[in-house]
Amino acid sequence: MRRYLLGAGWIRALWMTPFFGAIGFGIVVLCRWGGGWHPLLTEEPLILVSALVAAPVGLLGGIGAFDYWTNYVLGKPTPEHEDHSGHGAKSWKDYFRVNTDHKVIGVQYLVTTIVFFLIGGMLAMLVRAELARPGTQYFGGQTYNSLFSVHASLMIFLFIIPAFAGLANFVVPLMLGAADMAFPRLNALSFWLLPIAGVMMVSSFIVGAFGGGWTGYAPLNSTHQPIGAIFFNQGVQWAGASSIMTALNFLVTIITMRAPGMTFWRMPLLVWANFTTSLLVVIATPFIAGSQFFSMFDHVMHTAFFTPVGGGYPLGYQHIFWFYSHPAVYIMMLPGFGIMSEVISVFSRKPVFGYRLMALSLMAIVVLGFSVWAHHMFTSGMSGWLQDPMMITTLLIAVPTGIKIFSWLATMWEGKLHFNTPMLFALGFLSMFVIGGLSGVMLGAVPIDIHVTDTYFVVAHLHYVLFGGSVFTIFAGIYYWFPKMTGRMYDERLGKLHFWLTFVGFNLTFFPMHIIGTEGMRRRIADYAPHFASMNLFISLASFGLGCSVLVFLYNMITSWRFGERAPGNPWRAMTLEWLVTSPPPTFNFDEIPQVVGSPYEYGVVGAQHAILAPSKAPELEEVRT
Amino acid sequence: MRRGSIVALLGIGLIAGGVATAVALIPTWLPVDASREAGRIDFIFWFVIAICIGLFAVVAAAMTYSIIKFRAAPDDLEDGPSIHGHTGLEIAWTAIPFVLVTAIAIVCGIVLSKNNAEGANPVIINVKAQQYAWSFSYPDANNATSPVLHLPVDTSIVLHMRSLDVIHAFFVPEFRENEDIVPGMVTKIHITPDRIGQYPLECNELCGAGHTLMNTEVIVESQADFQKWIAEQKAQSTTGTSG
Numbered sequence: 001m002r003r004y005l006l007g008a009g010w011i012r013a014l015w016m017t018p019f020f021g022a023i024g025f026g027i028v029v030l031c032r033w034g035g036g037w038h039p040l041l042t043e044e045p046l047i048l049v050s051a052l053v054a055a056p057v058g059l060l061g062g063i064g065a066f067d068y069w070t071n072y073v074l075g076k077p078t079p080e081h082e083d084h085s086g087h088g089a090k091s092w093k094d095y096f097r098v099n100t101d102h103k104v105i106g107v108q109y110l111v112t113t114i115v116f117f118l119i120g121g122m123l124a125m126l127v128r129a130e131l132a133r134p135g136t137q138y139f140g141g142q143t144y145n146s147l148f149s150v151h152a153s154l155m156i157f158l159f160i161i162p163a164f165a166g167l168a169n170f171v172v173p174l175m176l177g178a179a180d181m182a183f184p185r186l187n188a189l190s191f192w193l194l195p196i197a198g199v200m201m202v203s204s205f206i207v208g209a210f211g212g213g214w215t216g217y218a219p220l221n222s223t224h225q226p227i228g229a230i231f232f233n234q235g236v237q238w239a240g241a242s243s244i245m246t247a248l249n250f251l252v253t254i255i256t257m258r259a260p261g262m263t264f265w266r267m268p269l270l271v272w273a274n275f276t277t278s279l280l281v282v283i284a285t286p287f288i289a290g291s292q293f294f295s296m297f298d299h300v301m302h303t304a305f306f307t308p309v310g311g312g313y314p315l316g317y318q319h320i321f322w323f324y325s326h327p328a329v330y331i332m333m334l335p336g337f338g339i340m341s342e343v344i345s346v347f348s349r350k351p352v353f354g355y356r357l358m359a360l361s362l363m364a365i366v367v368l369g370f371s372v373w374a375h376h377m378f379t380s381g382m383s384g385w386l387q388d389p390m391m392i393t394t395l396l397i398a399v400p401t402g403i404k405i406f407s408w409l410a411t412m413w414e415g416k417l418h419f420n421t422p423m424l425f426a427l428g429f430l431s432m433f434v435i436g437g438l439s440g441v442m443l444g445a446v447p448i449d450i451h452v453t454d455t456y457f458v459v460a461h462l463h464y465v466l467f468g469g470s471v472f473t474i475f476a477g478i479y480y481w482f483p484k485m486t487g488r489m490y491d492e493r494l495g496k497l498h499f500w501l502t503f504v505g506f507n508l509t510f511f512p513m514h515i516i517g518t519e520g521m522r523r524r525i526a527d528y529a530p531h532f533a534s535m536n537l538f539i540s541l542a543s544f545g546l547g548c549s550v551l552v553f554l555y556n557m558i559t560s561w562r563f564g565e566r567a568p569g570n571p572w573r574a575m576t577l578e579w580l581v582t583s584p585p586p587t588f589n590f591d592e593i594p595q596v597v598g599s600p601y602e603y604g605v606v607g608a609q610h611a612i613l614a615p616s617k618a619p620e621l622e623e624v625r626t
Numbered sequence: 627m628r629r630g631s632i633v634a635l636l637g638i639g640l641i642a643g644g645v646a647t648a649v650a651l652i653p654t655w656l657p658v659d660a661s662r663e664a665g666r667i668d669f670i671f672w673f674v675i676a677i678c679i680g681l682f683a684v685v686a687a688a689m690t691y692s693i694i695k696f697r698a699a700p701d702d703l704e705d706g707p708s709i710h711g712h713t714g715l716e717i718a719w720t721a722i723p724f725v726l727v728t729a730i731a732i733v734c735g736i737v738l739s740k741n742n743a744e745g746a747n748p749v750i751i752n753v754k755a756q757q758y759a760w761s762f763s764y765p766d767a768n769n770a771t772s773p774v775l776h777l778p779v780d781t782s783i784v785l786h787m788r789s790l791d792v793i794h795a796f797f798v799p800e801f802r803e804n805e806d807i808v809p810g811m812v813t814k815i816h817i818t819p820d821r822i823g824q825y826p827l828e829c830n831e832l833c834g835a836g837h838t839l840m841n842t843e844v845i846v847e848s849q850a851d852f853q854k855w856i857a858e859q860k861a862q863s864t865t866g867t868s869g
Contacts, residue, residue, distance in 0.1 A: 141835035213832050219809065220792040224757075224834055308810025314793060315808060349698070350706035354716050379795065381806045381813035384742070388735055395727035399720060406719040409688045415706035416698035427689065434685050438678040441727065445734045447670045447741070451802040454795065454830045518655045518671075520799025522830050525838040529826070573703070604708035 008064025009097065020058025024050035044227060044300045047207070052234040056196045064098045065189045087184070088587040098192065100184035102173050103585065105191050107485060109166025110478065112191075113159045116198045118550065120154035123147050125547050132540035134533050136526055144526040145211030146228065150201055152214035153232060156332070157239040158198040160470045164335035165190075165246045167477045168274045170485060172250060174578035174585060175268050177259025177594040177611065182252040190245040197238035204228035204235075213524060215325070218306030218317040222298035233296040240285045240292075243331075247281035250274050259577070259611065261596030266610075268576045268600040269358055273338025276362040280327045280334070280369065288324035291317055315382055322373035330369045332466060334362060336473030337404055340426055343476050344408050346574045347423035348415030351601035353407045361400035368397045378449045387446050394444035401437055405430065420572075421495030425476035428503045432468025436461060439514065454524075457517025463510045475502070475553070482557075483571050487584045488564030494556040498549060505546030512539055575610040576600045631695070639687035646679045660800035660821040660846065663741040667802040670737055677726055744816050745782030751775070753787040755794035755807045755829065758836035770859035775827055775844040777819050778852035785815045797830035798844055806831050819846040 004011050028049050032040050060066065064086075071078050080086045088094070088101045095108055127147050130139050139147060173181055181187045204210055208226030216222075221229050254275045258267070267275075294305040295317060304310025306317045345352045352358060374382060374390040408430060417423070439461040442448050452458065475498075482490045512535050517523075521532050528536065570579040577594055578585070594611040602608030659665055698704075752769075754761040763771040777783055787796060787807040794807045796815060800823075805815045829840035847855070 140838070145832065145835065145837070211835070217793060217832070220832065220834060224792055312810075314810065348696075348706060349704070351708060351710050353709065354711040357711070357716050357720075379804045379806055381808045381811055387738065388731075391734060392731050395731050396724075398727050399723050402723040403716070403720055405685065407716075409685065409692070410709075410712075410715065412692040412696065413688070414709070415692075415696050416702060416704055417692065417696045418698055418700070419693075427693070430689060431686070434682060438682060441678065441730070442671075442674050445670055445674055445730055447667045447734055447737045447802075448674060450804050451664075451667055451671075451799070453804055454797070515653050515655060520657050520797075520826075522797065522828055524832045527838050602708065604705040 008062070008067050010063065012064075013059050013062025016058040016062035017055050018058070020061070021050045021055035024054025027054075044230065047227060048230055048234070048296070048300055052200060052230065056200075056238065059196065060189070060192055063192065065192050067098075068185055084587075086188075087180075098188045100180070100188050101587065102169050102181045102184065102187060103485070103589075105187055106166050106168075106170025108191050109162055109169055109194070110485075112195055112198070113163040113166060116154050116158035117163075119202060120151050120159060121547055121550060123151035123154070125544060127151060128540040128543040130526055131528070131536050133537065134528055134530050140526045142208075142211045142226075145213075145524070146205070146209030148524060149210050149213050149232075150204065153201050153235070154198065155466070156214060156328070157236060158194065158201065160332045160466060160474070161243060161328070162194055162239070163474045164277070164332070164470075165243070167339070167474070167481065168250065168270075168277075168335060169246070171481060171578055172271055172274055173253060173257070174484075174581070174589055175271050175576050176254065176257055177262060177577050177590060177596065178253060178257040179588045179590065181249050182257055183249050186245055187249055190242045190249070193238045193242035193245075197235045197242065200231050200235040200238065204231035207231070215321065216292070216295060217321075218295050218298065218314055219308075219312075222295040222306050222317075225299075230296050230299055233292040233299070236292045237289055240289050243281050244285050247278035247285075250278040251282065254278075259594050259596050261611070263596075265356065265359075266596055266599060268338075269341035269352060269355070269362075270335075270338035270576075272359045272362055273334045273336075273341075276366045277331055277334045279366055280331050283370070284324045284327040284331075286324075287320050288328075291320040291324070315377070315380060318377055318380055319374070319382075322376045323370075326373040326376065327369045329465070330365055332470045334365065336429070336470050336477075337362065339473045339477040339480070340404075340408060340429060341411075342574075342576065343422045343426045343480055344411050345601050345603070346480075346572050347418045347420060347426070348412045349418075349603045350411055350415040351599065351603055353410035353413075354403075355599070355601065357403060358407055361403045364400040365397060368393055368400070372397060375444060375449070378446050379453050391444060391446050395441060398437065398441055398444075405434060405437070420479075421490070421492060421499055422476045422480035424496060424499040424503075425472050425479065428499060429469060429472040429476065432464055432472060432506070436464030436468055439464060452517055454522060455517040456513040456521045456523055459523050460510050460513035460517055463506075463513070467510070468506060472502075475499075478557075480572070481578075482560070483567030484578055484583050484585070486561050486564070487567050487582075488560050489567050489571065490560040490564060491556050494552055498552040498556060501549035501552060502546065505542055505549050508542035509539055509546050575602060575608075577611050580611065580613055631691070634695075635687050635691050638690050639683045642686035642690070643679055643683035646682050650675050650679065657799045658821065658823075659802070660798075660819055660823060660825060661802065662818040662820050663816070664800070664802040666737045666741055670734060673733060674730055677730065681723075681726075742816060744784055745818065748782040748784045748816070749778065750784050750786060751777075753785050753796065753807065754790065755787065755796075755840075756790040757792065757834050758829070758840035760827065760829075760840070760842045764856060764859060767856045767859040768863045770863040772859065774842055776852060776855055777817070777844060777846050778849050779819050779822050779846050781818065781849070783817045783819070785817070787813050787815065792833050793831045794829045794833050794840070795831035797828050798825055800825040801844075804830055822846050822848060 025046060028045050029040050068078055068080060086100050089104045130137060130144055207228055209228040210225055210232040212221030212225050216232055254271060297303040298305055304312040306312045306314050341352050371393040372390060374386050375394040378387055443461060479490060479495055516532050516535050521528055567583040569582050592613055594613050596611045598610055600610045656668060659668055750765055752763045761771050762775045763769045789807040789809045797804045801817050803815055803817055805813055807813055823846055825844050827842050827844045
């Protein structure tokens with residue numbers, strides 16, 4: 001009994017969560033009593049401290065995310081350091097506890113983010129249901145506003161950003177020839193912050209969801225919104241903390257844990273992509289954390305950081321917010337670029353064209369990415385002189401992005417193309433991202449932006465970049481590494497069906513938005529002028545089809561994971577290190593430390609190798625695991 | 627490269643460019659243009675569209691050609707040639723986009739400065755936005771206010787815009803004008819209407835539950851009609867204050 005109540009796990013979490021919540025509650029009441037503030041019980045500070053800060057800490061403590069550190073500090077024995085009891089998964093139950101194995105964490109990330117992807121997708125269906133006809137049918141006003149606000153917040157903070165972190169978590173240590181990430185316990189903690197953030201954003205519907213958009217502009221979100229606004233503020237903090245910790249972990253892992261011979265110029269481009277992404281995350285994410293703290297202070301404590309009455313500056317919020325949120329667009333793109341380089345090279349059977357320039361263009365995007373934030377604010381009333389320099393840097397960022405697109409095309413040129421599902425998604429990405437990039441150039445041109453900003457043209461552009469771009473690369477990555485993660489092959493026919501449904505549904509849904517946008521239909525409205533009606537009905541119907549395509553994906557993933565054909569170690573005949581071990585890899589990845597001897601993309605050279613494992617192991621590699 | 631493949635590439639590029647041009651020309655993309663600024667913005671729009679169609683055609687041609695030409699049979703286990711790069715090509719696809727975006731930036735800079743230049747003696751109108759209503763007041767008519775924006779045609783107009791609560795935005799698609807109205811600041815917008823008519827004026831920055839409905843109209847009228855309207859407003863406001 002005692003072991004059940006006090007040992008790390010969900011039973012301990014069940015009492016520690018309310019216990020910590022009560023402590024938070026007590027602290028607020030005590031402070032208010034001491035300060036002589038009345039009434040003692042006020043909704044906002046109580047919910048904030050007790051439910052959004054203290055209770056989640058209790059939950060993390062309960063499941064054991066802090067056990068090793070607290071025991072170490074208290075001088076108690078820490079056996080898990082020696083016996084690796086918290087490492088690796090022997091049964092499905094191990095996926096529901098704090099686990100330090102990067103492969104388990106990677107899968108935890110992906111499954112969690114797909115759950116939030118489904119919730120976010122359903123919210124989008126509700127938005128489209130309302131917009132199918134002019135007038136207000138199902139949701140209007142605040143409810144409608146909160147639907148698209150929570151949709152965007154989930155898709156960005158709980159799906160795209162962490163799904164890439166999940167894929168990289170699984171793949172990067174393997175690609176480097178490392179046994180795990182540099183800080184496995186920190187890695188486990190970063191994952192468990194994520195469901196907390198997601199539940200917080202979804203549960204804001206219970207108390208009155210935030211309807212200020214995912215951008216949460218002040219003073220609308222900081223003073224004119226129901227209490228759900230602080231659920232958004234705090235949700236972003238938890239998700240942001242998770243991002244920062246993971247990025248630090250990637251940086252240290254990539255810098256210090258490369259296998260012998262793995263120089264920076266021999267790293268696969270996926271590793272380069274996650275290295276540069278992590279730089280962006282570590283530098284930029286503290287800015288959104290700051291913006292959300294101050295916005296929350298304005299809401300809960302009635303400070304005036306962003307309200308002019310009292311001396312605040314509303315545009316200050318936007319500058320700080322976009323100083324993170326523009327780099328965040330690249331946080332959502334660069335890992336996908338990495339996946340593209342792997343997939344296109346393997347399925348074209350050719351080396352990545354211009355490898356060094358590909359890596360350097362990633363670095364160029366990191367540097368330029370920090371100098372373009374105010375292009376989200378061309379019509380915000382900011383100082384006029386900022387327009388020209390921000391326009392120039394914005395347009396210039398098309399150059400390194402163009403280099404990547406042309407290099408992928410050149411990689412395919414004269415190759416031997418195999419159109420498996422990951423390659424189909426890669427080609428889908430390439431075509432959609434070109435359209436999204438070109439509409440991005442249009443938006444970068446200030447005179448055009450003045451006309452189409454905050455219209456459906458922007459909605460179309462951002463979905464071409466984030467759905468046609470990021471989500472297609474996530475799908476490509478999931479299909480590509482599915483055999484490695486699960487030890488099973490997915491169903492290729494269903495994979496192709498999923499691709500075509502998604503590709504066609506996506507274009508039918510989002511392309512027409514360009515047209516109604518330039519015609520002047522505003523974004524974030526529940527009703528519109530009658531002459532947009534037929535176009536909107538078309539978009540809504542297409543979007544329901546797009547929504548259904550996800551069912552094919554889910555069915556394929558679930559049945560293949562359970563019943564799929566056993567996967568060989570290297571089904572794609574790829575050269576990078578993760579394919580040199582069994583599928584799924586052994587608990588500590590490599591029985592012998594691999595020796596890296598060449599480029600990861602030496603296709604077309606007979607006998608070329610990226611790395612050598614110990615000779616005695618070599619013959620077993622291609623055997624099917626049984 | 628053989629001559630046949632060059633012809634095929636060009637052919638696919640022309641088809642892709644043709645399809646993209648049709649998409650650009652057949653639907654109505656832009657509402658009528660009702661201000662001098664709008665004409666210049668439309669020029670930029672089509673200028674950038676033309677460049678985009680060219681780039682799209684190049685990418686579509688290379689991709690489609692590769693998909694058709696370099697498809698491998700499922701049992702073909704051979705690799706492609708070991709090509710690692712080509713310095714000339716890499717310089718070309720760095721330099722050409724650089725030149726193109728620089729050209730766009732220069733043309734945009736010129737249009738911006740022209741559009742922001744106010745004419746001599748512009749008419750000044752004060753705009754007040756609040757959740758969820760508009761009010762326009764005319765210094766030329768003793769600050770008489772109106773819920774609808776009346777503007778004289780072919781006149782340089784400067785709006786001084788203030789918000790009483792959250793951020794709103796002034797948006798008239800026919801003017802191609804869009805500017806936020808931020809509490810605690812006065813933001814300005816410069817318009818030279820050149821087409822008589824009525825156009826929707828909408829709030830274009832999410833401002834709360836009633837954002838969808840925060841709409842009014844702008845009425846562009848001839849100089850004579852506008853002066854007549856101003857005189858009426860002036861008369862009403864004087865009788866209003868004396869009575």
